[in-house]
Amino acid sequence: MAQTVFAPWDDPQAKPLIQFKNVTKRFGDFTAIENLTQDIYEREFFSLLGPSGCGKTTLMRMLAGFENVTEGQILIAGQDMAHVPPNKRAVNMMFQSYALFPHLSVWENIAFGLKREGKPKDEIAARVEEMLRLTRLVKFAKRKPHQISGGQRQRVALARSLAKAPKLLLLDEPLGALDKKLRQDTQFELMDIQEKTGTTFVIVTHDQEEAMTVSSRVAVMDEGRIIQVATPAQIYEAPNSVYVADFIGDVNIINGVATKAEDGYLITWAEGQAPFMAKTPNLFADGQTCHLAIRPEKVAISAERPADAVNAVEGQIIDIAYLGNISTYHVKLVNGQMIKAQAANTRRLSRRTFTWEDRVWLSWTDTAAVMLER
Amino acid sequence: MRRFSWFNATSLTVGFAFLYLPMLILIIYSFNESRLVTVWAGFSTQWYGSLLQNQSFLDAAWVTIQVAIASSTIATVLGTMAAYVLVRGGRFMGRTVFSGMVYAPLVMPEVITGLSLLLLFIGIGLDRGIFTVVLAHTTFSMCFVSVVVSSRLVSFDKSLEEAALDLGCSPFDAFRLVTLPIIAPAVISGWLLAFTLSLDDLVIASFTAGPSATTLPIRIFSAVRMGVSPEINALSTIMIAIVTVGVVTASIVSKRSSLAQQRDEQAAARAT
Numbered sequence: 001m002a003q004t005v006f007a008p009w010d011d012p013q014a015k016p017l018i019q020f021k022n023v024t025k026r027f028g029d030f031t032a033i034e035n036l037t038q039d040i041y042e043r044e045f046f047s048l049l050g051p052s053g054c055g056k057t058t059l060m061r062m063l064a065g066f067e068n069v070t071e072g073q074i075l076i077a078g079q080d081m082a083h084v085p086p087n088k089r090a091v092n093m094m095f096q097s098y099a100l101f102p103h104l105s106v107w108e109n110i111a112f113g114l115k116r117e118g119k120p121k122d123e124i125a126a127r128v129e130e131m132l133r134l135t136r137l138v139k140f141a142k143r144k145p146h147q148i149s150g151g152q153r154q155r156v157a158l159a160r161s162l163a164k165a166p167k168l169l170l171l172d173e174p175l176g177a178l179d180k181k182l183r184q185d186t187q188f189e190l191m192d193i194q195e196k197t198g199t200t201f202v203i204v205t206h207d208q209e210e211a212m213t214v215s216s217r218v219a220v221m222d223e224g225r226i227i228q229v230a231t232p233a234q235i236y237e238a239p240n241s242v243y244v245a246d247f248i249g250d251v252n253i254i255n256g257v258a259t260k261a262e263d264g265y266l267i268t269w270a271e272g273q274a275p276f277m278a279k280t281p282n283l284f285a286d287g288q289t290c291h292l293a294i295r296p297e298k299v300a301i302s303a304e305r306p307a308d309a310v311n312a313v314e315g316q317i318i319d320i321a322y323l324g325n326i327s328t329y330h331v332k333l334v335n336g337q338m339i340k341a342q343a344a345n346t347r348r349l350s351r352r353t354f355t356w357e358d359r360v361w362l363s364w365t366d367t368a369a370v371m372l373e374r
Numbered sequence: 375m376r377r378f379s380w381f382n383a384t385s386l387t388v389g390f391a392f393l394y395l396p397m398l399i400l401i402i403y404s405f406n407e408s409r410l411v412t413v414w415a416g417f418s419t420q421w422y423g424s425l426l427q428n429q430s431f432l433d434a435a436w437v438t439i440q441v442a443i444a445s446s447t448i449a450t451v452l453g454t455m456a457a458y459v460l461v462r463g464g465r466f467m468g469r470t471v472f473s474g475m476v477y478a479p480l481v482m483p484e485v486i487t488g489l490s491l492l493l494l495f496i497g498i499g500l501d502r503g504i505f506t507v508v509l510a511h512t513t514f515s516m517c518f519v520s521v522v523v524s525s526r527l528v529s530f531d532k533s534l535e536e537a538a539l540d541l542g543c544s545p546f547d548a549f550r551l552v553t554l555p556i557i558a559p560a561v562i563s564g565w566l567l568a569f570t571l572s573l574d575d576l577v578i579a580s581f582t583a584g585p586s587a588t589t590l591p592i593r594i595f596s597a598v599r600m601g602v603s604p605e606i607n608a609l610s611t612i613m614i615a616i617v618t619v620g621v622v623t624a625s626i627v628s629k630r631s632s633l634a635q636q637r638d639e640q641a642a643a644r645a646t
Contacts, residue, residue, distance in 0.1 A: 066536055086539040099537035103555045112551075113541030147638040164541070 006216060007231075008041035015078075017042045017168065017200055018063065023072035025058055025224075032058040034224040035072070042167075045194055045201045047211035049247070050221035056204045059221075060170050063202065064093045077167060087116075092166040096173040098157035100145040106156050107132070107141040113164045131159040134193060151182050158190075162197060171203040175210060187213050208248050212236070220244045236295075241374050245293040250328075252299070252339050254292040254369075258284040264366055267292055270335035276311045280371040291372045298368040299341035301329055301354065302361050309363035315339065317358045329354065331362055397614060404607035411602045421608040428605060434593035438573060441504060441589060445511035446568035452512065453519025453568075454561055458549075460520070461527040479517045487514055488581030495582065502584030510582040511572040518571060519564035526560035559628075566624075570617075 008014035016039035025033040032055045040046045048056040061067045062074060065086035074081045076091065092113070100109055110131050114124045132138045135155040140148050145156065154174065161169055174190070175183045191214050194201050205211050211218045212232040219229045220243070228240045239245035242253055256269035256276070265284055266275040269292070276292060284290055305312050315331035318338070322345075329341045341362055354360055404422075408415030425431060460473050479487060491510045500506055530553070538548035554561070576591040583589060594606055 064536075064540060066539075086536070087542045087544060091540075093537070093540045095533045095537055097531060097533050099531065099533040101534060101537075101552055101556075112538075116542035116547070144638070146635060147641065160537075160541070 006043070008044070009039070009217065014041055016040060017044075017077055018202075019073075019075040020059075021073040021075065023062070023074060024070050025055070025062065025067065026070045032224055033062075036224070036226060038219065038226055038229065040200065040202060042200055043198055045191070045203070045214055045216045047215040047218045048202065048204045048221060049208060049211040049218055050206065051247075052206060054221040055224040056221050057172060060093070060172055060202065060204050063168070064091055064170055065089050090167045091170060092161040092164055092168075093170040093172065094157050094161045094174050096176060098145075098153050100153060100156055100160070102145055104144075105141065106137060106143050106145070106148065109145070109156055110160045110163050112160065117164070127163060131163050134162070134196070135159040151178060151186065154178060154186065155189075158193070162193070162199065165197070166199065168200045168202065171201060173204055173206070175205075175207075183210070184213075190214055212248070218248075220247055222247075238370060239293060239372070242291050242293065242372055245370065245372065250296050250340060250342075252292075252294045252296065254294070254337065254339075256290060256292060258288050258290045258371065259286050260284070265290075265371060267371070270333070270337070273313070273334065276369070277366040278369045278371050279366050282371065282373070284371065284373075288373075291374075292369045293372055294339075294364055294369040296328060296340040296342040297326075298364055299339065300363050301331070301341045301343055302363065303353065303358075305361045306363045309361075310366045311369075312361055312363040313339075314359060314361055317354055317356055317360060320354075320356065329360070331360060400607050401611045401614065404604060404611040406604055406607075409604065411604060411607070421604040422612075425605050425608050425612075430588075431590075431593060431605070431609060434588050434590045437504060437587050438590040441507050441511060441579075441587075442569050442572040445508045445515060445572045446565050448508070448512045449516040449568045450519050450561060450565040453516040453564060454523050456516070457520045457524035457527055458553075461524050462532075476517055476520050479514045480521070482514075484514075484575075484577040488578040491578065492581045502582060502587070504583075504587040506582045506584070507579055507587055507589065510578050511568075511575060514575075514578060515568035515571045518567050519561075522564040522567060523557065523560050526557045530557060566620075 018038075018040040020036050020038045023033055023036045024031065036059070048059060050056050058067060062069055063076075063081075065081065065084060065088075069082060076089070081089065101112065104112065107128055110128045111124050114127055119127075128141075129138075132141055135158055137152065137155055137159060140152060140156075145153055148156070158174070171190075175186055178186060187210060190201075201214075203211075203214065212235075215232055217229055218232055218235050219226045220235065221227065222243055228235060228244045230238070235244060235248055239248065245251045246253070254267070254269050254276070256267035258265045258267055259275070260266075261277070264277055264279040267278060267290060268275045278292060300306070300309075305314075313333055315333045317329050318332050319330040321328040321330070324345070326342050326344050329343065331339050331341060333339060339362055403411055403414075405417050405419065406414055407418035407420065456476050460469070460476065463469065488510070491506075491513065495502060495506050534552055534556070535548050538552040539545065543551060574591060575589075576595055579589045580592050580595075583592060590609075594609065597603065597606055
């Protein structure tokens with residue numbers, strides 16, 4: 001069966017649901033968002049990922065209508081949102097603190113937005129029941145928010161924000177307050193609900209694992225700018241900068257100078273050492289400085305120099321981080337550079353091949369590393 | 375078990391005696407049969423009966439209640455509005471000055487407040503009566519309400535209001551449906567505070583009340599100057615009883631609800 005890939009951003013015909021057009025937001029002298037232009041499409045699960053203070057929450061609050069745009073425009077479904085107050089937007093938000101109304105029961109919390117629309121009573125009741133079933137809260141309908149657990153509160157918040165069937169749902173660090181196990185379960189629940197309801201989700205998070213798990217596309221932000229927008233796989237495999245490579249997952253960065261070779265580039269990284277080979281679709285001038293980004297799991301570790309390896313380098317194990325299923329070896333090269341290499345622990349710990357102070361060979365293919373300009 | 379200590383027992387006795395002995399004597403003598411306040415002549419409830427016949431006391435009590443209800447209600451509305459603006463209004467021109475001025479009557483000597491209000495009422499030609507007492511009491515009790523309510527608003531999670539807006543409330547609806555119900559205990563205790571302040575105010579009322587609007591404290595004070603009568607003891611005992619019942623009920627209710635909340639939270643934590 002041919003599976004159509006969901007990628008409206010590659011389709012020039014697709015109309016974006018949200019358009020940021022040269023949006024700038026300043027708080028006094030501080031620029032939170034700088035000249036940002038970005039489209040988000042219907043049915044997307046779009047993540048804004050970045051360290052705290054990078055402007056991701058501000059971006060979301062502008063979508064909800066709690067902050068005004070200083071310059072530029074935000075369009076939702078083609079309509080300029082500049083003078084539309086939060087209560088007049090077909091946008092709902094799930095707050096980081098959940099912001100459940102403590103004086104209302106779970107049922108009344110979910111019905112709150114529907115009652116404001118002035119819908120008939122039986123219609124409201126039917127919709128609330130539907131939401132309760134969707135979020136598996138039927139048993140708790142009569143309880144007050146302080147009478148349920150953290151995970152249940154989070155589901156009430158989700159049900160309340162979905163009840164009005166918004167075009168766009170904003171989630172501000174929705175799973176921040178949950179412990180790891182519950183968070184993972186909830187991530188899949190969120191994806192499931194997003195698929196069932198067909199709502200566009202924009203989620204703010206600082207947890208890169210969460211962004212990778214749930215998103216159709218991830219936007220990595222830094223200091224009020226979007227550095228890269230791509231699918232989780234692209235972001236991980238083909239970051240466009242050292243910042244993105246470093247922010248998502250673990251990475252080794254080797255600085256060097258590029259020279260054009262037959263089919264790729266040679267990167268001189270230390271005096272008296274054989275240059276590394278790397279392939280890239282991007283163009284580098286001869287003598288241009290570049291950064292090689294290599295994921296630890298793509299670096300193989302062995303006692304002898306592998307005969308057929310394109311890139312191989314010798315080093316000494318300084319440290320071993322044992323994580324159960326895998327181990328990360330910190331290997332020091334001749335020029336002092338540290339390289340992390342990951343290996344699956346297929347054998348029992350007592351039979352581990354390498355130990356501290358061992359001299360080992362690291363190797364990787366010519367496509368494993370990504371060449372970055374900055 | 376803690377050991378009995380003479381020191382603790384003595385301080386407890388002395389402390390409570392200091393606080394409650396005057397009131398106890400007043401209550402005992404309200405049941406005195408004799409007209410002479412300081413001579414015990416047997417148990418009787420006649421002064422409670424004659425109090426109910428005393429029209430001037432009843433009139434004064436009625437005036438006091440009217441004034442207290444009206445002024446504490448107006449003060450609660452104004453004080454809550456002031457607190458809301460001061461806490462939520464962000465930075466606006468003259469915010470510091472305004473917040474200082476709202477709280478100034480807290481420390482202003484009552485004589486000065488009363489005198490200045492009297493001068494104002496005379497200046498604008500307002501006849502003194504119930505209305506002027508209500509205005510005066512509103513003025514000085516508003517700042518107490520504002521203090522109580524703003525201390526609650528400071529700890530109020532602003533995202534609750536944003537959530538209400540997000541779900542389609544106008545700003546006024548958000549306040550009415552979300553903020554007000556949640557801060558209601560603070561607003562109610564502000565109202566009670568204003569009510570009590572108005573109930574027992576003598577100084578400001580005597581400046582601003584005309585002959586047509588004698589409040590109970592003014593009436594008692596003028597009666598006492600003629601000599602303390604057992605009727606006043608009876609009246610005071612009734613007031614003490616009302617206050618005691620009110621305070622005890624309020625504390626039982628709040629204690630119960632906080633216990634219930636604790637139980638619920640523990641149950642929720644276990645169910646996780």
